[in-house]
Amino acid sequence: MNRSEFSVLIVDDEPNIRSGLQKGLVNEADRIETAADAEQGLATFETGVYQLVIADVRLGGGMDGIELLGRIRHIDPEVAVIVITAHGTVETAVDAMRAGAFDFISKPLDLNLVRQQVRKAREHRELRQENQSLRTRLADAGELSNIIGQCAAMQDVFHQIRQVAATEATVMIQGESGSGKELVARALHDLSDRSGGPFVAVNLGAMPETLLESELFGHEKGSFSGASRQKPGCFEQATGGTLFLDEVTEMSAKSQVDLLRVLESRRFTRVGGEKLLETDVRVVSATNKSVPELIQDGSFREDLYYRLNVIPIEVPSLRQRRDDIPLLIEHFLQHFCSRHGRPMKQIAPDAMRVLVGAQWPGNVRQLRNLVERLVVTHTGDVIDSNELPTDLQPAMTDRGVKTQPASLSEAVENCEREMISTILAECDFHRENTAKRLGVSVRTLHYKMGRYGLH
Structure with missing residues (x-):
């Protein structure tokens, strides 16, 4: 944070007090002026620029320190005043x-x-100025359909979205979990000629294979046990709009064939039906995996990849856009303070440095969840670094250098903590899915989360 000039005005009718404070505060301010009474202090304040006034309550003349305080703050509501008295x-x-x-x-x-x-007082003023600067930058930030970003990588994403949105080309969005792939898909929809139609999102990774065909293409009444009525699938629900297929690489081999057939023919049948239905949707897909590697090991069809990946868009991780972290934090603070009825909070400089330097395995989603937690649980107006989760902060020595683990068991614990934290964020803190990914029971995961403070 750049430190702006900080000037102090001392108003006291005792010469020794004025002199002692002026000498004692020489390293705390860029400029220090003094005045012997309230009238002189007010005149001096009106002709200069001061960020802090130190004033005695009892001053010679017709004006005391409390009245001086009121008149000074009437001139400049932002000035800080420290009142002293015997x-x-x-x-x-x-x-x-x-x-x-x-x-x-x-x-x-x-x-x-x-x-x-x-x-x-100086830190408070600089923090207020920094937050005002953030709000100004946030207002001026490149924002596209609720996506916030000023860094070059995000501006490149914005450029691609604007170029592609008006076309009918299929788009594959790639990026880490929590990086904002669905927001990009929504932006493509909002800026397209299909914006008046529906936007339908389906998470293929969370869908059991037995239900996926019915979810995508619908089913007829009586087509299977429990099918008590006809149900349109996502391709029908999204008619005239956009169908977003998230985690598309999680589909089984059979489902990949079914999807490829629909993309090629633009036709499909409901489960248990015979009538061919036309599809009028724009398909946008997303994945957090390297598709060429999946093609190489045979788990994803190359021909389907070429159908989906006509236009690729890569969403950068939060680690690749650290300059945007303060803007995102300010945006989330405003959103959640308003949503939960809390007074507006600020992030102290030391806390902001930790947040900007953190690894963020869960990307923007993890940052968003953390800010909401801080808004709800923190009672003060300013959030300091000691109120942040310990897993965000690297272990440091007194000299500010990262320490090495003291033992093999500590190294194993650090690795375990980081892995659990990463998978939790990727699963959006869904414990059952996280436990499944880690290959442990939910009870074991709960114990580990408590041990490492990951709640």
């Missing part, structure tokens, strides 16, 4: 805070405490 009472403190004081310090002054509060 007559500290609860009533005085309440009056000062009601008038907008940043803090209240009693005499005799503890210079270290004053320095601490001055640093706090």
Whole structure:
């Protein structure tokens, strides 16, 4: 974060206090001016630019420090004011805070405490400026159908979407789990001539093979046990619009043949039916796997790949677009604070550095879930780094260098923690699916999550 100029005005009728504070705070501010009474302080403030005013409550002349505080903040509502007094009472403190004081310090002054509060005021101002800058950047950010990104990689994705959206070409979107592939598919739909039609998404990876044919093509009444009525499939539901096939590489060999036949002929029959139905959909698919490798090992048909991959779009991982992380965090903060009725929260600079540097195996989905959790569980206005999950932060020595595991068991635990965290994020924190992927019971997964603090 770039530190902007920080100027301080000290208003006190005691020369020793003015001089002592000016000397004691020389390393805390870029410029320090003093004034002997409220009138002089107000005149000095009106002719200069100050980010912090330190003012005594009892000042010589017709104006006290509380009145000075109110008049200064009327001129500049953003200025921070620290009120000091030798007559500290609860009533005085309440009056000062009601008038907008940043803090209240009693005499005799503890210079270290004053320095601490001055640093706090400076950090608070810089944090506010950084968040305002983020909001401005967010407002100006390249945004396409709820996809946010300013980095070059995302701008390239936006360019491809705009080029392809108006066509009827099939598109295959590739990228890691949680990177936003469905958002890209929705953007393709929203910007197409089919935007007035339905957008139907089906997750093929979560669909049992026995139900997949019926889900895609529909079924007739009585075609199998439990088929009590005719049901249109996704190809019918998406007529005139877009059909999004997520995790398309999870299809069985038979389902791949069925899908290829429909893509080639634009016709299909419902399960248990005989009538050929025409399909009028634009097909967009997505996968988080390397399709050429799947073709090589024989688990995915090459001819189907060429049908689906007429236009490829690669969505970058969050690690490849770290410059967008502050923008995404600001967007999610605004969204979830509004959604859950919470006051707007801010991310402290040390926490933002951790978030920007984290590995994010679950990509934007993982970041979104974390921000929502922080909004719901954090009671303060500013979220610090010590309130972030420990698995986001690399182990550090006192010198700020990553430490090596102290033992083989620690290395194994670190690897296990990272693997569970990664698979959890990829499965959108669905415990049954995560346990299945890891080859353990749900009970074992629950124990491990508790042990590693992954709840």
